[in-house]
Amino acid sequence: MTVESTQETTEQVTGVVLTDAAATKARDLLEQEGRDDLALRVAVQPGGCSGLIYQLFFDEREMDGDQVQKFDGLSVRVDRMSAPYLTGATIDFVDSIEKQGFTIDNPNATGSCACGDSFN
Template identity: 55%
Template sequence: MSATDTPTDTTTLTLTETAADKVRGFLVDQPDVDEVALRVAVQAGGCAGFRYALFFDDRQLDGDLVETQHGVTLRVDKMSTPYLHGAVIDWKESLEASGFSIENPNASGSCACGDSATF
């Protein structure tokens, strides 16, 4: 489990600097900001069979992959790690919508909403 500040070849997923800025902005008002991490997970459900979950979490689970990128701590549970290897989390903003997007080379398909994937 590495604790680097920028993505490396052994990084499971990459958080862009734009996405990290947004995460830090959301965390500004958190009382224990040093204890909170962005948890990224793949869960059963969604239109295509699996859905991505991003949420703030102060727990450290057995087998978590923990990395720090651009000043943001990321946690990925051991079941989600293989599904997220090589994925990139970015923040997209347009007139129509804004939010996190995940580009995942492991997904064989997705639905129109972009929040779920097939593996």
Template identity: 55%
Template structure:
């Protein structure tokens, strides 16, 4: 990781926590990509019926103001605007007959819409 003065490196417990299942899935996704330097990017974007949408993607960019968190074998990047919304959040992954995908338990969000993809 190249150190930049406008990027904040933190321990995982300082902002978000990934469960073992979520970390395992991120590692699987990273392993399937044919590009080095990828990390999980977590962002909250305006939109959705309740006002905010979570976005999880694989990204090789480091943006000004990013918080970089090192987990067991990979990095997570969170943009400056999303960091305060995600502080204390837990990201999990499930693969069951009822649900497949990542879920975010976020104590900073007051509510969400019925689809579960947006929040306020």
């Protein structure tokens, strides 16, 4: 008698995911600034119609408790308060006729406003 065992593995995603397009755009922006000492900081702050808004900016600080990830040479930092809201979120850069800019697909968001700038 042969017994087959099937085992499901679940990949645990920690931190954020940065697409190649987003990483390339962020590196290009840093290059234009002439700075190589900055990291892309991704944060969540109170605000917007739905309660929370995303913030993406370049930052030279490394704060206590930051999650730091590297994406093809680009350092991405998420502060410890924002990390639970951003675990598994995918940051992309879109450049089309309708829209240009960074977008965030967040599996933790339960709702968003019509403008798409804030979430809860």
